[in-house]
Amino acid sequence: MSNANPTTDTNEPFVIRENAANGVVTLTLNRPKQFNALSVDMLSAIQKELDDITHDSSVRVVVMAASGKAFCAGHNLKEMRANTDEAFHQSLFEQCSQMMLSINRMPQIVIAKVQGIATAAGCQLVAACDLAVAADHAKFATSGINVGLFCSTPAVAVSRNLPRKKAFEMLITGEFIDADAALQQGLINRVASSEQLDDTLQSLIDAIIAKSSVATITGKDMFYKQLDMDLAAAYDYAGKIMTCNMMADDVGEGIDAFIEKRHAVWTGR
Numbered sequence: 001m002s003n004a005n006p007t008t009d010t011n012e013p014f015v016i017r018e019n020a021a022n023g024v025v026t027l028t029l030n031r032p033k034q035f036n037a038l039s040v041d042m043l044s045a046i047q048k049e050l051d052d053i054t055h056d057s058s059v060r061v062v063v064m065a066a067s068g069k070a071f072c073a074g075h076n077l078k079e080m081r082a083n084t085d086e087a088f089h090q091s092l093f094e095q096c097s098q099m100m101l102s103i104n105r106m107p108q109i110v111i112a113k114v115q116g117i118a119t120a121a122g123c124q125l126v127a128a129c130d131l132a133v134a135a136d137h138a139k140f141a142t143s144g145i146n147v148g149l150f151c152s153t154p155a156v157a158v159s160r161n162l163p164r165k166k167a168f169e170m171l172i173t174g175e176f177i178d179a180d181a182a183l184q185q186g187l188i189n190r191v192a193s194s195e196q197l198d199d200t201l202q203s204l205i206d207a208i209i210a211k212s213s214v215a216t217i218t219g220k221d222m223f224y225k226q227l228d229m230d231l232a233a234a235y236d237y238a239g240k241i242m243t244c245n246m247m248a249d250d251v252g253e254g255i256d257a258f259i260e261k262r263h264a265v266w267t268g269r
Helices: 040-054 077-082 086-105 121-128 143-147 152-158 164-173 179-185 194-209 213-227 231-246 249-259
Strands: 015-019 024-029 061-066 070-072 109-114 117-119 131-135 139-141 190-192
Touching: 015 040, 024 040, 040 086, 061 070, 061 194, 070 121, 086 121, 086 152, 109 121, 109 194, 117 121, 121 139, 121 152, 131 179, 131 194, 139 179, 143 164, 152 164, 179 190, 190 194, 213 231, 213 249
Parallel strands: 024 061, 061 109, 070 117, 109 131, 117 139, 131 190
Antiparallel strands: 015 024
């Protein structure tokens, strides 16, 4: 367990890191009384952990979790009001955007485990993760509009998850959607009761770590890059990546194992 991130005078870390033996790391946002708001210190703590994990090839999956009743209520509004300087806010939003981009750019698969509300930049965090599971009582909103602030940075991630009109409805009304609606609209992947949430998460993790790391790392990188290309360019890029992927030892092993009706033994090469 790692506590190497900013703390307050309570000596409680902003993010608790737990390392599992199977290549899974859980990062738990740890400011429940503040609804795990993305303050400057919270963002710094998350970024530090992500930067460290990115270069650790033993980690296959990162779970983004939270303590308390809320997953994440977005930015810390009290901190934002206490700093009225434009440069502070520009720096804050750049810091948050960099953290979200880090999730997409790191080779590990990042799964949000949503046990409560996720609003504004907290909803953005869910959308930025590669996959998400949620408790059936979880709720989601991009609620900045309710205080006169359109959720522009959350809109980037949310609009890349939900259909256009559904995304804009969330952004322009600030209304909550429940877990079932979030599942139907593509914001999350699976819904479970609170009692079954850990098992549901584990089944998703198991499905990922059973695969070759060569394939998952290649696949995540390729997936996000091709999204910004036009159709012809995407196919050209995908063909080159697939050709390169075919040269991996794991692919030969995987095909042989399929033909021989046995389990593949992955080497990560």
